Amino acid sequence: MLCNPYIIQRSDTLGRYLAASRDIKPGEVILKERPLVVGPRVDSNPICLACYKPLPLSQQPRCSLCLVAPVCGVHCERSRAHNDTECNILKEAARKDQLVLPNNSQIVLPLRCLLQLRNSSTDSKWTSFLELESHDEKRRGTLIWRDHQLNVIDVLQSHGLLTLAEDTDCVQRICAILDVNSFELRGPPTKSGERERLRGVYLKAALMAHDCVANTHLAVDDDFQMTVHASITIPQGHPIYFNYTSAMQGTWDRQMHLREGKYFDCTCRRCSDPTELGTHMSSIHCVHCYKGLITSTNPTATRIPQEQAKQMNSAWECNSCKHRYRPNLIATTVSLARCQLNDIDRSDAPAMEDLLCRLLRTFPPQHFVILELKQALVATYRDMILQQPNPSRKILNRKIELCRDMLPVLQVVEPGISRLQGIALYELQNPIVMLAMREMDTGDTSSKDTLKRLREAEGYLREAVTQLLYEPTHSPEGQLTRVAMQDLKNLRYNIQNIEMMITENGSEHISRVTPGTSKKKRGQKKKI
Template sequence: MEGTSKSAAVPTLKYKIRYSEKLGRYLQAATDLQPGEVIFREEPIVVGPLSCNRNLLCFACMSLLPPNEEEEQYFCTKCDVVPLCGSACEEHPRHHTPDECELFRTNEDVLKKNLCYITGYISSILMILRFWLLKKRDPKLWERVRSMEAHLEKRRGTEEWEDRETNIINMMKSLSLVPYDDPSVSEILQLMCAITDVNSLELRPPGSTREALYLRGLFEKTSLLSHSCRGNLHLTMNRDFKLTVHASVPIKKGDIICFNYTSPLLGTLSRRQHLRKTKYFECDCSVCRDPYELGSYISTILCPRCRKGYLGMEDPLTKFPYERKWKCDNCEHHMAGYLVKTTLNLCKSLLNDDTRDAKELEILKKKLLKTLHRNHFLVVEVKQKLLATYRLEVVKPNPNKRSMENMLNVCKEMYELMEIVEPGISRHKAILLFELHLPIVSLANQAHCRQEISSIELAPRLEEGASILKKSLAMLLLQPPDTPEGALAKRGLEKLKALNTTISDVKALSQLEQLTVRERRRLHKHK
């Protein structure tokens, strides 16, 4: 059984639901868990677009729609009212529910009058609309959903509250999708918005490699997972949005099961601000408490006095970091927070241009490194752009040697950082390792072709690349085959097979090269 102990005669859950004043309800490991082990699987309660997407998504199956000027092809083939889906969605398991289609059919006249207006906004209300229909369709499930953390009172009167009232609730009322004159409707819809904002996960549309396009889904058990900026989970999802929760590192019985609600490549200030604004709590995990973020130095700047150490926040958990002093980890020099803020703003201003090529990005990186740690999140942003340019170079028949050397160094630095901020199994690390093996193999082959190294020296360098690729595949193969990472795993398996064949050939050649002239003659005569 999924998410249960295999050895038990009676299936036993690998987690327990606990409660504390600080965390609320959370999941605790009921047994020791190993990296890669499945803790549980579950399907979403509801899925919807994260933001307004005009003619980009099929709102039934959440697949990307091809560009097409004939908007009629995007109409729901069931209710033929608004541009919700196309004929390709008919057989999809997440096609509109009958009550959803019926609601649009019933309000056909109102929707057609507002068609031009709602095309760009229907995605914003779709997820909440599906919650509204769920409440009527499955009251027992709705009662479980409404028990999720919502922080409703903290949201009341805020910008988020007013935004949802204007752009979702009033929109649904004006389109007659919910009762207009019932005062209790607004409160219920605000609760649904709050539950969605606090508990939903960001998802990528099936088959999409475009990181800018996201959906969101609500999962019952997953909503109980606690946060840590250095979590112990690895989440995977197939094209039908079925979620699988794996242990990413060894988890001991009794440990809290948690994952990172934010990006591991954000600095402490950005992570804590995001959590404060969207999840309504102050993170005080081990990463946030450490001025130097467990040695990742992802928010630090070079000390202007000793030029060896780095300045970190003296009081990382404060809400006003630039009103406090920052301290060097080498000479203990203190610097006013407002000066740190000015320095960072100057560095940020250098990143505005998105049209830089590899050479310009490398120059920019050198400039930033005069002020920032090599792992600083602004430097990491430049490194990610650099990797995008190196990917274009590495696929060429004869990649530029300097670019491959730079790609090798950037991948190594990024991987070392990820080992700190996201230990264990990680999608980011899997992709980095895949990219790391490419310049290792390319540089080795180039050096051999130029006769800079012998076949004897080539083999171990190729074996190093194969070893790194295997580490990547160990993580990528946890991903469903219908995801971009799953496709990368398939490609990686093909590359590993070809690489192993090359290694065998190189070893055979090196053995032949080591034979004496007499031994070669004997071998030839024997053949």
């Protein structure tokens, strides 16, 4: 029996963190964990505080006992999430003054933590909660500190939800622990498919250190159980990393997110490399020589551009002509591109293609703004293919081209087991299969060429299934996995039948075969 794959270590740089106790193979489970506490995000729309499904804005049923907590109905009133302790204290608060939780969702998660700490002060789990990093001193007096004072502490005090023994610093610490250590969760869907984002605290998973190129894959099921797999090989003694940001963000955005939300500067390999490991996801075309790419001479700096401009007169440099640019010019250029991207109608493929053409004059094909636009185009073309009975070859070929553009970058910034790679691979194989089958039907290609393309698609689809097998069954990605597995089965069936027909008939041009085909005579197939 294998030993526990992780140990908890401590360092001056990382604080407490998880490290591999032995070599961990890709796909191996590192840990499974249920959340200590779950609740709405700060900016959440109204949700049921028991099942966490979104509630209609016009009609929000309340718990019949406390008359405060928004719940779906009686079945949710009896849920462990909205427990008796929470219900009773909200009932008492409502007697003193009207309390409307849907308008004060920011207090829900801190209040739940506060109630647990009152009633379970000796519980080792809640002792561990208080040991999580809070960065109190870095937050004190900041905008987020004042926001929590106004929207959490003042609200709790005004409704008598704080005891005399609970000072404001205690609540600030709870809020800080939640802000720094919570994981964003996908809430359950309504019948119409609407969801809300939630927050949850996982005591063990919170100890994973950060790296902008993670070595783990995280998945959370319908019961909020988190499973952490190794995405690549993790050598013994090596930290177990999770990317606190998005792999598809540029260095500046990742640095700012970490500085403002996690209170540290990242100096990982990707952040320290001006080219972002050769992807050039933050680089810009040089307008001086029109040959080179402009990269930052200090990519880990997270000060605002104006401060950078004062301290480093020329912070960005062309890798060809060495011409230098002020950082505020780069920031403005990216900001303007984002505005155009945010304003575009993402159902209008020609408009997006036109914007892409214009932005490629400024940004290289792998820039994160360009990649976001390409992702949007892939989604648009997917919808067009689903809606059109006979999509044009131009659309199919364009979708193939876009997916192939993105995959090399994904393989660098999210190596190994990757949700993004799995989705991109699935999107890539589909138009390849459609084109191959169409050309087979029309006789525009030889059987050997058809087989070659179908086998190529089979390789992509097989890899997509391999990547997506780690997704929870009922998640959107899990549903895609089941579709991909059935598609793979059908594709292999077609490949085998085409191979058989070539062997038996020696035909150079063939007709479509589908699962369910049966023999009428030896060497003769029934076309469906």
